Amino acid sequence: MLGYVLRRLFTAIPTLFFIVTGAFFLIRVAPGGPFNLERPLEAKVMENLNKIYHLDKPLWEQYLYYLGNLMRGDFGPSFVYRDFSVSELFASGLPVSVQIGASALVLALVFGTLLGVAAALRQNQPADYGVVGLATLGITIPTFVIAPLLSLVFGVWLGWLPAGGWGDGAFANKVLPVVTLALPQIAVVTRLTRGAMIEAMRSHHIRTARAYGLKPWTVVVVHALRSAILPVVSYAGPAAAALLTGSVVVETIFGIPGIGRYFVQAALNRDYTLVMGTVIVIAIFIIIFNLVVDLLYALIDPRVRLG
């Protein structure tokens, strides 16, 4: 088990290397640069800036220089947020995004599973149609609609919660962004659980469990849900990586200092080092959560062998 985890992490190193290389050259292919502002800088200033940030060197030299720094854990300075290094930006933003994302993930898994199971057990009954309808709504309405709506209703009209802002991480400030992030995920998890549960409840071994007079709880949770949860687990891995690395929409609308915003802004601004940093952070999260999914699979299903 430990050996398997170490081997997986070891094989992640070349994966990361390819991602870094690909991203590095791709963002450089995009026209423009970090200092091409709307009002062009003076040639002399531009030259100096390029010199400071090593942009005057050939591309391969820049690449080697970046790799060298990366080895030492240095993501370099941000090109646009002057005075900040990329590491500093992440150190302040990542905990915020992870907090919001993790809360949304837990919310999604708990409610999604509950609703999915409840709907599956009442298949083709009003309660089922209700849940499926809500889930469809949750998937189809984009977050950039939900977020301002929630903010308007609970923040402005009712005045129960702050309409936006971080408030140094006060609980009240987190509620709306977490709910906004969680809603579409609840919808997806509900649908996945419902489908898998309906199939599981029809399987032969559930028939056996029922024929042997086991309690409904044992039949539904111990036997059916354990196999029905597998598709949810495979979905939850990549979803967790996406949630924990922050959402552009939610962070922008609620004014939350997470790292989700950086990805879009950095790409638009050609903030090369920040783009690279975001890519690496997201890649690491995806690699880790895929590993977690595989471990969970082996834990749930004895037929899955790690190796």
Added chain:
Amino acid sequence: MTAMTDAVGVEPVLDIQNLRVTFQTNDGPVAAVRGVDISVSKGETVAIVGESGSGKSQTMMAAMGLLSDNGRAEGRVLYRGEDILGLPLKRLNTVRGARITMIFQEPMTSLDPLYSIERQLCEPMIEHGGLGRKAAAARALDLLKLVGIPAPEDKIKAYPYELSGGQRQRVMIAMALANDPDVLIADEPTTALDVTTQAQILELLADLQKRIGIAVVFITHDLGIVRRIADRVVVMKDGEVVEAGQTAKIFDHPAHPYTRMLLDAEPEGEKPPVGEDKPIVIDGQKVGVSFAIPRGFMKQPVLFHAVEDVSLVVREGQTLGIVGESGSGKSTLGRALLQLLPHSGRVHFDGQDISNAGKQVMRPLRRQMQLVFQDPFGSLSPRMTVGQVVTEGLLVHEPGLSAGERDRRACQVLEEVSLDPAMRNRYPHEFSGGQRQRIAIARTMVLKPRLVVLDEPTSALDRTVQKQIVELLRGLQAEHRLTYVFISHDLAVVRALADTVVVMKTGKVVEAGPTAAIFEAPRDPYTRDLIAAAALEPMHGRVVGA
């Protein structure tokens, strides 16, 4: 019905009265069971027989409250005088799994793949017997010994996927016996198993019944089994009981024509011999197939020999029967002969060496070498009409044919397999299993092949339908001088069709020879086991079509 209860003279343990089952479907309500009475007393075995769709399984599922959501049951199901139909779940669950237990047809999927055997065996004991974990585990081990699982101390910790089908069915039987029930309902418990395993399981059930004295309801379509184990027989057709009575009476003096038809369904006759002067169609010398099983990165794969050194010769118009249990390599051998798998040794087709021949060599020969599969449901494309399915091969082998001509050929060949040509514009799902197998046969016949490899073509079918397919294959062979390689684990069918038989076990031939010699005087103990397990009726000694 009253006469039946009187005949035994004891109060029935389980008494099903006027049971009706209706399913709500998109096409309106469907009556699956229409007023069935079945009763079983202590120590008695009652067999419910009938073809698929006769409602025999649904009767017992309804009695146990296991119908799917769209099903509704009416009538009375008395267990020791108490009506258990429509009891609240909590009350019903004091009977199910405790007093009345079930074994199912599907040993591969009836156990939860995610839990160990021990855990699953213990669950009902803890639930109903009030046993603690330790006590239940100890009893589970005893039960596994009772049902004859090898190495029970290891197997109890195993997961279902680590057990064979026969072993899993033994686990199910152990589970069924765990709480000393009064009634055991066995729903086709041996259908999915090999013949020798089947015989062992039946013996085990009979032995246990003698020792424990439970009442058994045995659902099956196999009359050979019924004759061996049942005290009384209930024959069902279209959701109704058409005949019921003592086993001997039903077998000796069947009153209902449907019963007579079921009894008459054993494939009959034997094949007229083919002269030694006929040309050899397929000649395999020391054919072997092995698969490499990867063992992981940088390790030498293990070679698994699926078929080893098999030699066989089939002449024009002959049928070679390849028999053996699952995993014996018989299907692999069939595919190797058709050059669908790389193999060692030599294979000659019509005198031409086709051993591991390339696409260019094989393409023109493919038309003459056809294959029919076991599964009539999976082997026809659901998106193509029957006419398209049947003539698809012509598109490859006679690309010049006009659409009209192809359609004419489709009609012709469908008639040949006794299907109405007007049905060629329908899709496969509209046909029954037997009809689909006819379509699959028509698909090969349209190409006018010389050699047809039939891989368990009758195994998924009811006995009465099997018999029709056997007749069809026999007729086609006589008319077109076809050569068959007939792969089957069903000895009755092989005996009716084959000139020569090859008996395979774990990839090797254990015995080969003319059909009559193999069946009348088997030399190898394994062949003897197979034949004994199949419980064949004595040869009729009648030659069909001679």
